[in-house]
Amino acid sequence: MKVSLASALGTCFGVKDAINLALEPQFKGDLTIIGQLVHNGQVNESLKKNGVSVVDGADAIDQIKTKKVMITAHGAAEKMKKKLTDAGLVVFDASCPLVMRVHNTIKSMVEKNYFPVVIGQEDHVEVKGIVGDLDDYIVVGSEDDLEKLRATGKRKFGIVSQTTQQVEKVEHLVGKIREMDCVDDVAFVNTICQPTRDRQIAVGDLADQVDLMIVIGGYNSSNTKKLVQVCDEKNVEAYHIEASSQLDKQWFINKKHVGITAGTSTPEYIINDVHSAILEIAREMDELKIQPVH
Numbered sequence: 693m694k695v696s697l698a699s700a701l702g703t704c705f706g707v708k709d710a711i712n713l714a715l716e717p718q719f720k721g722d723l724t725i726i727g728q729l730v731h732n733g734q735v736n737e738s739l740k741k742n743g744v745s746v747v748d749g750a751d752a753i754d755q756i757k758t759k760k761v762m763i764t765a766h767g768a769a770e771k772m773k774k775k776l777t778d779a780g781l782v783v784f785d786a787s788c789p790l791v792m793r794v795h796n797t798i799k800s801m802v803e804k805n806y807f808p809v810v811i812g813q814e815d816h817v818e819v820k821g822i823v824g825d826l827d828d829y830i831v832v833g834s835e836d837d838l839e840k841l842r843a844t845g846k847r848k849f850g851i852v853s854q855t856t857q858q859v860e861k862v863e864h865l866v867g868k869i870r871e872m873d874c875v876d877d878v879a880f881v882n883t884i885c886q887p888t889r890d891r892q893i894a895v896g897d898l899a900d901q902v903d904l905m906i907v908i909g910g911y912n913s914s915n916t917k918k919l920v921q922v923c924d925e926k927n928v929e930a931y932h933i934e935a936s937s938q939l940d941k942q943w944f945i946n947k948k949h950v951g952i953t954a955g956t957s958t959p960e961y962i963i964n965d966v967h968s969a970i971l972e973i974a975r976e977m978d979e980l981k982i983q984p985v986h
């Protein structure tokens with residue numbers, strides 16, 4: 693059984709920078725992160741072990757017990773940042789520059805009188821940050837949401853995408869919007885980030901060569917789910933796991949070539965651990981095959 697890693701996988705620079713900032717010795721346990729810094733349970737667990745607190749939910753600000761707070765790599769609305777500083781907190785901003793690019797792009801579209809549309813997952817923290825300073829907006833998650841554009845009564849739409857969306861899906865939805873009879877003018881900037889694109893292209897290439905794909909990443913990680921989706925679309929059997937302990941040997945029976953990929957918030961040590969475990973399974977499977985028949 694052959695085992696191959698995707699040519700691009702795992703932690704992106706945005707996530708690495710955010711984790712490194714959170715672990716800086718200057719904080720010494722005096723830091724609260726608002727929401728998960730990255731969508732990876734194990735990373736968040738090790739941050740907690742280093743004395744970093746995490747608060748979440750509608751009353752997140754009320755739960756803060758430290759002087760210093762951190763905005764996650766997913767970004768936040770300016771209104772939210774102001775709320776934090778008004779509460780007397782010192783704000784450290786780990787927003788990824790590629791998320792900030794989406795904030796800036798949509799703001800400049802609104803200034804040019806385009807009605808803002810975000811293609812993404814409405815309840816995702818990144819999308820909440822993108823729309824958090826806008827008076828009016830639409831989030832499109834699927835074709836089912838397109839009629840929302842008509843309901844606005846507007847004819848000029850400015851469209852951006854959540855950074856971790858699937859490239860083909862976004863292009864398809866923008867094509868559908870352009871065809872709508874109620875739409876005169878579309879300004880579209882595809883703001884899917886390069887690390888996400890690289891991982892989607894790499895998993896697609898590898899999916900063409902394998903008969904099983906193992907996708908590693910947090911179950912709540914949007915970009916990891918998209919990697920599974922790419923495999924599904926290519927009819928390649930794929931399993932989404934967070935850690936090597938979830939690997940099931942049954943998946944590997946009679947498989948010739950297994951691929952491994954990982955989302956942008958999956959740290960290298962988890963990928964290495966899963967890779968080693970799969971190599972061990974591959975060795976066992978190969979040994980079983982060459983057992984002499986008595």
Ligand code: SF4
Pocket residue numbers: 704705706707765766788789790791855856885886887888915956
């Ligand atoms: S996935 Fe993209 S936008 Fe998100 S943190 Fe990584 S590089 Fe930045």
